[in-house]
Amino acid sequence: MDNPIDPNTTPTAQHITCEIDERGVATVTLNRPEVHNAFDDILIADLTRVFTQLGNNQTVRAVILAATGKSFCAGADLNWMKRMASYSYEQNLNDANNLAKMLYTLNTLPKPTIARVQGAAFGGAVGLVACCDMAVGSKLSKFCLSEVKLGLIPATISPYVIQAIGERNARRYFTTAEVFSSRRARRIGLLSEAVTEEELDVTIEGLLEHILKNGPCAVSAAKKLVFDVANRIPDEALRHTTSELIANTRVSAEGQEGLSAFLQKRRPNWYLS
Incomplete structure (x- = not known):
């Protein structure tokens, strides 16, 4: 049985760190620099638990996924791969x-x-980068969907990578396993921004400044809206669903506060200066 998760505590883990600042911004940092933050079963379990806990924490308003050392993540850990080689189906x-x-x-x-x-x-x-809503990369960063070099395929990450870069680009990079630059990653949609390493944090801070001015519940609902509406035809059922959504948000406590603040020309109560 999984351990119960207390949403009001700061998560801890073996191979990652997690810090939540006074604004409610959580920074989850991969912390295996000696192996370039490579994946193994422990890291995967740590990330699942911490992501779940942050999702349940009502004080958290945004999450940054970062890494220590020279690399963001080098893919699968060598020792883990050695163990997997002898695993049963x-x-x-x-x-x-x-x-x-x-x-x-x-x-x-x-x-x-x-x-x-x-x-x-x-x-x-x-896959990690593709699963995030936004991604800011260094201009020196390099990317590679390297699985086919080992006779494998990028199966579990494929839904998210294909959504991020599109089918045609996926067909290329899934099959060539070529290394591509941050500039190319930006062009095909994997990165939101490609900046100098010195500009990484200030660029992310700029995104956070925008996010933190917005209603927390509305931000969460807006993200879910993308999942619910993407690739659907705007038929009568979808039109009715989206009309219900906006009606519900208008009468919600946050919606009422936002509208009142706008009409009264004041900052809403969630606004962080």
Whole structure:
């Protein structure tokens, strides 16, 4: 049985750190620099638990995913891969399901998420970046969907990477396993911004300044709205659903506060100066 999660505490984990500042901005940092923050089963379990806890914490308003050292994440850990080589089908399936659960938890986290990418982001790391709502990368960063070099495929990360970069680009980079630059990553949609390493934090801070001016419940609902509406035809059912959504938000406590603040020309009560 999973351990119960207390949403009011700061998460702790073996291979990552998590800090929540006074604004409610949580920074989750991959902390295995000696192996370029490579994935293993422990790191995957840590991330799943921490993402879940942050999603349940009502004081958290945004989440940054960062990493220590020269690389954001080098993909699968070598020792983990050695163990997987001798796994049975059932053990491999369980391992893959755990990774898929972690990626889904990050992708659907009910807070805006920002990936802070420096150095290499290879293999599963591209999935992490794709699962975040925004991604700011260093101009020196390199990316690679390297699985086919090992006779494998990027299966568990594929839904998120394809959504981020599109089918045609996925067909190229899934099959060539070529390394591509942050400039290219920006062009195909994997990165939101590509900046100098010195500009990483100030660029992320600029995004946070915008997010923190907005209604927390509205931000969460707006993110969910994208999942609910994307790729749907605007038929009568969808029109009715979206009309219900805006009506509900207008009469909600946050919606009423936002409208009142606008009409009274004052800052709403969630605004952080």
